[in-house]
Every structure is written in C-alpha cells, then in structure tokens.
Amino acid sequence: MEGPQALGGPGAAENANNYVQVLCCVCGIPIAPNAANTCASCLASSSDITRGISTEVTLHQCRGCQRWHKEAGKWIACELESRELMALCLGNVSGLKTTKGSGQKVRLVDAAWIWTEPHSMRLKVRLTIQKEVQQGTILQQSFTVVFIVRNQQCIECQAEFRQGSWKSLVQVRQRVAHKRTFLYLEQLILKHGAHRGCLSIETFRDGMDFYFPDKGKAARFISFLENVVPTKMKTSKKLIGTDDKSNVSNFKYTSLVEICPLCKDDLLYLPVKTARNLGNINRLVMVKAISNVIHLIDPLSGQTAQLSGDAFWRDPLRPIITAARSRMTRFVVLGKEPVLLRPNVSKRSATRKQKSRLANLTLAREDDLGVNDRQFEERSSVGYLMKSGDVCVGYDLTETQFVDDEAERMRSSGKLPDVVVIRKLYGGVAAGEADASKKRLWKLKRLEVEKAEKSARAARQDAEADDMDEEDFMREVEADRDMRSQINLYKSELLKKKNDKSNPDVMSDVVENNDEEDEDDQEVKLDELLDALAMDGPDPEDIGNVEVEVSGFEEGGKAAMDGIAYVGREEARQIKDKEGAVPQAEFRKHYDFDPDL
Incomplete structure (x- = not known):
C-alpha cells in the first residue's frame, strides 16, 4: 500500500500570505x-484515508457458464481485464464511496489491473483515491484491492444439472416419415429465440422434446x-409431492x-365440398407452404x-403423394411457351413477368434421354422460372397408383396431368454432382440437441435418413425465396474463397447475372446471406493433424482496448506498499465507470 500523498488546495498559497504562520507541531517548519x-x-504520513475501505473482497463465478454474480439472482458475462469486470x-x-465514520466521500481518480497468476483464483486492482481531510488539504493515496474468486453455480446451471429440475415438458410431434418440417421449425426457433429458457432439447425421429423450468x-x-404451424x-400433469403443512403440491406438466x-410440396386431391369452400379451386392442389x-x-x-388449422383438424386431409425424394422424378426442360393472361380492364396493368408466370413446358425424363423420345407437354405455375x-x-x-x-x-380417365412440376433445381444439384452440398455458398445454424439413445444399427439408419432429409430441406430453401425470408442464411467458408478475385475460375460462379431475359427470382442472392458465425467446430479427423490456434487477447490487451491501465508481470512484482508523497494543487479528474455494466 502506498503512503498518502499531501496535496495543497487551490487556496493554500493565498492563505499563507493572509495569516500569521505557525510552526508545525511535528517537524517545526513554518506553515x-x-x-x-x-x-x-x-x-x-500520519493519516490513512483508506480506513474503512475493504482491501479483500470475494467474487463468485459460475464454473459452468463462466458468468459473474452481480446481485441477488443476476449473473452477467464479463471478460477478464474488461471494463465490465x-x-x-x-x-x-x-x-469506496463513503469512508467509515467520517461520512465524507472518497474521490476515485484511477484504477488499474495488476497481473496475477492465471490459476491463482485472484484478481488485483490498484486504486488511487483522493480525500480532503482539512480545509485546503487534499490527500491522495494508492492501494491494492485483492478479489478472491469463488465458484458458485448460477440458477440456470443448477437447474440444468439438478435431477428432475424441469417442471414442464413440451413434446412436439408430426406423424410423417421425414423431418423437413422440423428442420424448418428449428430455423424459425433460432431466428426468433423461442428456445430461450429451455433447459435441454431431445430429438427423436418423429419429433422433439423441450424441457422448461416452469410452466x-x-x-x-x-x-x-401456434403462430408458425397448425x-x-x-x-x-403428474403429482410429484405434497406438503400437507403448507397445503402446497408439486406438479410436473406435459404438453403434447x-x-x-x-x-410442403405434398399433392392433394380435395373433396368437392372443400374445394368449393376454398373459392372453387381445382381439386388437384399442392401444398405451397406451411405457416x-x-x-x-x-x-x-x-x-x-x-x-x-381448425378446418383441417375438423376434416383431416391425406395427401395422395407425399413429398419424398423417392416419389419425385427429375425432368429436363426441352422447351417453354409462355401463357399470357387475358387482359382485365378492371385491374391495374400487369407487368410482363406477371403476365407470363404460367408456361407450357416440354419435358423429358432425365433417365429417358438417349433411351427413348418420350416427351410431356404440361402447363406449370412455376414455368416462368x-x-x-x-x-x-x-x-x-403416369406410373403412379393412388390409394384414393x-x-x-380421374387419373385412369386422363383427366389429371401426366406431370406436376414441383420446383427447379439449382447449382450442383441440377448437374447431378455428388458433392453438390459441399459447394453451397450458404449454411444454416442448428440447435444444440441431445439424441435419444438407440442401438448402433438404428442410430446409423436414423443418421442416414436425417442427412437425406437435411439435403432435401436445403434444396427447398434454395428454390423458395419466401421460405428464405422467414429464416437466417449464413455465408459459408467456401464463399470466402470465391471472393478471392485472384482466382477467376472460382469468381465466375458468383458473378451477378445481368441477363434481362432471365426471370428467375427464386435463386439465392448474395445479399440474402448474413456474416458467417463460429458455429462449427473442427472435424474430428483433423484434430490430431492440425495444430489448433487459440484465439484471445494478449496479457493486458483487453484492458488496453477498454482504456484501462494495466500493470504487467514484472512491474507487479516491483510495486512497493508505500511510496513517497507528491504534492498537487487541485483534485484530479474523477475516474468514470458505469456501475450498471
């Protein structure tokens, strides 16, 4: 601890000329x-203005989430050497604000971090304070405060690790053979942060379980x-326990x-009554989107x-063809003839694109190319693409038999079309490349979930099915602009390489299309992508071969970034407990910090 420093007030020199000087009772000099x-x-030398200020304080940090305890029930995240800490x-x-006994305020003029051993569970701060002890006499003193770090679990971590901590369970299920709807729902949850407060998430083949600490x-x-899906x-509810003295019962709630x-993309054949209630729409319809x-x-x-949703649950509908990859056929477009809408003087004039959204397409199965000359001519609502x-x-x-x-x-009598076009394929998927999924310029964030325990064979089969469902969902996303507007897409690592202008072969894939005749407005644009986040960890096979660099601040780097003084390792060992006084004429600038950080 440094000794107090005497600081003469602004009127010290003037007072010395107006009054008769006396001798100091200690050293005898005229004053x-x-x-x-x-x-x-x-x-x-005889006063201690740090009296009443604690020099040893205990701080509590959660070992699980690394947050610091601020006040009752409130934990905040702070980096070491930061302004917030x-x-x-x-x-x-x-x-620190008012010294004990005197009631006079202490002026904090400086605070600096002092280096400590990383594993010492100690933080040291060097404080410099000022205080006026007599009229015209200002004392300044520097001292060190040691903060002892103790481990204490926060409320959230306690609830997570405590057995039976959840109070309410939400089981979300969909009785279908794929998980594309849950993949879309997962992106909506991430975008809106709907999973905040959830203790854990468990996934199954037909749904997910969400565990919450309260109802x-x-x-x-x-x-x-209820706002995003029908x-x-x-x-x-299940009774866990009852306290007869206080008449309090403990329940666990389950919601299915x-x-x-x-x-999306399921093909339906509506009943006559349902089609009439929906504006006399054609009975053969396709699911465009689910909200x-x-x-x-x-x-x-x-x-x-x-x-x-209420109308569906009153009279449920079953699709005649489910949108599975095995039920879809790849077609090659051989020709296109736009179908112009008839003019309607009662409406505003339509644009060229609106007039030609329908088109008659000449199609051929991709597998039939070079084998036979069979072609199909059908009208499509996505023909403009x-x-x-x-x-x-x-x-x-033509090769499908309906259960209905x-x-x-109707199919046998030829009243249904031979081909129903679903969507256009893009990129490597259209070219049939095996590694098309790795060449995408965007990626999606995923929830941290726990998978239900299964046998090795069942787990392997589920993993293969999940990979196929995820690829099908990615194809849906890249072909539907309306769906992309509801979720967040992030730039992939491949996009950074494509932005390297020194590689013209790679840049040719991302040059903007200026062809005015191209009416495709569903393809993924670069301005739809957000900056990539550190979402993915290293590949397991690369951990043993690549040296992983740990990113972080150097010693004192964070403090310098926040504008806080830092005492390094060598200087910290040479700090004296007491130093000589340096007189000053006035108060220094008050050290400014926000206690609400």
Missing part, C-alpha cells in the same frame, strides 16, 4: 495555521408454435403438441387458397 497545526507532509469489482468494494416459459413456447394440443401432417395456415396452390393455373436445358423435379402421374379411389379413377 499556515490549521486545525491540527500540522504541515501537509506530516499530516499525510472492473465495474463489477469496484461495485463490490465497500466504503410459464413452456406456455410462451407453445404460443410461438397444431393441436393435449396437456396432462401435434403438428399438421401435411408438408399458421396451410397454403395451397393449383399447380396448373397458379390459383392459391388458404386452409385454416424455366428455360431450355434446366432441370426440375416433379411427380410423374376417386383420384385413381
């Missing part, structure tokens, strides 16, 4: 008279689900949320309709 009749140097430390020093957070999550819910089994309502579209005319040579996927109804008797009768 202006004061209450103690002591000179500033002797007063500084300095504010937290100073806020825990008792007596309120679970109800908020269920409300989010659902129906069942609830139950079932999602509508219809998925809190079911969006339907006529694949031949482009007419759209919306089916509410196509041009000769493009590859698309669709349902081949009425739909099968």
